[in-house]
Amino acid sequence: MRIMTDALKIKWPWEMVWSECIDELISQIKDALPSDHPLQDHDLYPGMKWSGRPIFIIDDDTTGESILMDFEKMSRWKGTKQKIPQIKTLGDRKEVQEIINTDHSSECSKYKE
DSSP, rough: OOOOOSSOHHHHHHHHEGGGHHHHHHHHHTTOTTTTTTGSSSSEEEEEETTTSSSEEEETTTTTEEEEEEEEEEEEEETSOEEEEEEEEEEHHHHHHHHHHHHHHHHHHOOOO
């Protein structure tokens, strides 16, 4: 029996995206990107989101990478007036887990006295 060692442990404020919403979110993500953006041709799967905020961890099934896409932090695309979400390519699943853990600790600390 093979044991998965790269399984992620999802912790609040991160949550899994409901499968019923995936197609709509993919459409919204692609609509937010210019037609010449490299991610337009990639198979994207927004598997996790920050609870109550438009921040996603997206699996890029074309490259095998994970992407952090933050719609709260917008920037201009190649000197045009069009703004796109901040996009950060994550190194591996360990980096994704570190982000989840850091955000969890940070959010929990807000409620401790």
